[in-house]
Amino acid sequence: MPELPEVETTLRGLVGPMTGRQVVRAVVRNPALRWPVPAGLDGLLAGQTVRSLSRRAKYLLVHFDHGTLILHLGMSGRLCHLAQFEPPGKHDHFDLVFDSGAVVRLRDPRRFGAVLWSAGDPMGHPLLRELGPEPLEAGFDGAYLQREIRNRRCPIKNAIMDAHLVVGVGNIYASEALFRARISPKTPAGKLSRARCDRLAEEIRSTLKDAILAGGSSLRDFFGADGNPGYFQQQYFVYGRTGEPCRICGTNISSIRQGQRATFYCASCQH
DNA sequence: AACGAGACCTGGCAGC
DNA sequence: TGCTGCCAGGTCTCGT
Numbered sequence: 001m002p003e004l005p006e007v008e009t010t011l012r013g014l015v016g017p018m019t020g021r022q023v024v025r026a027v028v029r030n031p032a033l034r035w036p037v038p039a040g041l042d043g044l045l046a047g048q049t050v051r052s053l054s055r056r057a058k059y060l061l062v063h064f065d066h067g068t069l070i071l072h073l074g075m076s077g078r079l080c081h082l083a084q085f086e087p088p089g090k091h092d093h094f095d096l097v098f099d100s101g102a103v104v105r106l107r108d109p110r111r112f113g114a115v116l117w118s119a120g121d122p123m124g125h126p127l128l129r130e131l132g133p134e135p136l137e138a139g140f141d142g143a144y145l146q147r148e149i150r151n152r153r154c155p156i157k158n159a160i161m162d163a164h165l166v167v168g169v170g171n172i173y174a175s176e177a178l179f180r181a182r183i184s185p186k187t188p189a190g191k192l193s194r195a196r197c198d199r200l201a202e203e204i205r206s207t208l209k210d211a212i213l214a215g216g217s218s219l220r221d222f223f224g225a226d227g228n229p230g231y232f233q234q235q236y237f238v239y240g241r242t243g244e245p246c247r248i249c250g251t252n253i254s255s256i257r258q259g260q261r262a263t264f265y266c267a268s269c270q271h
Numbered sequence: 272a273a274c275g276a277g278a279c280c281t282g283g284c285a286g287c
Numbered sequence: 288t289g290c291t292g293c294c295a296g297g298t299c300t301c302g303t
Contacts, residue, residue, distance in 0.1 A: 003296055034279070034299085058297075075297055076281075091281085110280045112297060127299090154274065163298070170296060239296095259275075262294085 002073035004135075004168030004208055007058045009215035010079050017081055017102055018050045018062065027095040029088060034074060034114045037094065044117065045069070045096070057131050057167035061122055062096075068122040074112025080105045132166045135204050140166055142198030149189040149197075156192060157185035158259045160204065169204060172239045175264045177207040179237045184270045185263045186256075238264040 002010070026045040031037040038044075045064070052063045060079070062069040071079070082103040088095070094106040094115050106113060118125045132148075133139040145166075149159050157178060160169045169177065178185050180203040183196060192200070237247055241264060242255040251268035 006296080032280095034297090072297085074280090075295070108280095109282065110295090110297095112280065152273070158274085161297095172296060260277090 002058060002075075002077060003170035003172055003211070004058055005173075005211035005215045007055060007060060007073060008212050010073070011053055011055045011060055014060075014079065014081060014104060015053050017100070018053060018096075018098070018104065020049065020051075021102075022047065022049045022099040024097045024099055027097065028093070028115075029095075030093040030111070033093065033108070033111050034072070035116065037115045038117050041115070041117065056123070056128055057134070057163060058170075059128060063122075067117055067119040070114065070116040070118055070122060070125065070127070071106070072114040073106075074108055074110060074114070076110040077106060077108035077113035080107055130164060132162075132164050135166050135168050135201075135208055140201060140205070142194060142201045145201050146192065146194050146197040149192065152189040154189055155185055155258055156183060156187045156189045156200070157263050159189040160200070161259075161261075166204070168208065171261050172236070173204070173207050173211065175239050176237055177204045179265060179270060180207060182270055184267075185258060185265050187271075238266060240264065 023045045026042045028037050028041060031039070044067070048064045048066065050062055051065060054061045054063065058072060060071040060073075062071065073079070080103075082105060084101050085097070085103055088105070089107065091109045092105050092107050093111070093113075096104045098104070106115065114127075116125070116127070122128060133144070148165050149156070152159055157174050159165055160177070161171065161174050175185065177200065181196070181200040183192070183200055235247075238253050241253040243252050245251065246253055246266040246269060249266065249268050251266055253264055254267050255262055255264050257263065
């Protein structure tokens with residue numbers, strides 16, 4: 001479910017309901033997520049007011065006066081905004097209950113998500129400290145990309161999914177951005193010309209921006225108790241389209257495995 | 272430093 | 288209907 005556009009959409013949907021609200025209690029039903037949910041969160045958060053929300057890579061940050069709650073949705077997580085309390089389901093591992101009566105609930109069947117606490121500067125947290133630049137902010141461009149991948153021999157697909165290089169490019173949008181840039185996912189990273197790095201950086205940005213726009217338009221569905229995220233309706237160029245005709249040239253879309261992940265591409269359009 | 276493989280989990284689906 | 292095996296939107300950790 002969550003690639004960067006979905007996390008960004010989640011963030012935008014929660015800013016209104018959460019900002020300035022006081023936490024009444026934090027409920028941990030299953031602390032066995034990617035890392036153990038810290039004990040004593042309820043004591044830490046009850047009575048505290050949410051000052052702001054932000055995002056770094058795919059981490060959602062909930063800022064309080066005395067620290068920051070760090071949330072990650074993993075592979076299968078979502079944050080449900082409930083106007084009032086509802087009985088939790090099997091995979092509802094964590095609730096933040098607010099003075100408004102609203103509940104923000106983490107639902108994560110695979111439990112690859114995370115709920116962590118940072119008492120100091122969250123950007124100094126071990127999980128955030130080593131991350132590469134945000135693709136939608138200044139600092140990520142063709143010059144940066146070429147400089148960073150100069151000495152890499154791995155396929156470019158693997159390189160752009162490395163969060164130390166650039167954050168937020170997941171398996172879907174890696175394939176999509178490479179298609180838009182007309183670059184084969186198998187190309188050794190260090191072999192890309194500056195011009196192709198410029199193009200790739202731009203297509204990563206535009207692919208993510210388009211997906212955020214699409215996600216934004218399905219905000220209500222996204223936050224419904226059992227709503228479906230709208231991006232399923234999105235028209236991918238290559239992702240999940242093995243054997244179907246390329247939307248540009250009609251050639252059947254190919255799929256391979258790279259780094260134990262599925263990659264999709266058009267062998268005719270991408271070189 | 273860079274790379275690949277394994278690990279963490281559960282649910283859905285195709286095939287028999 | 289039931290079992291088996293494979294697949295899935297992430298990313299840390301470890302061994303080479």
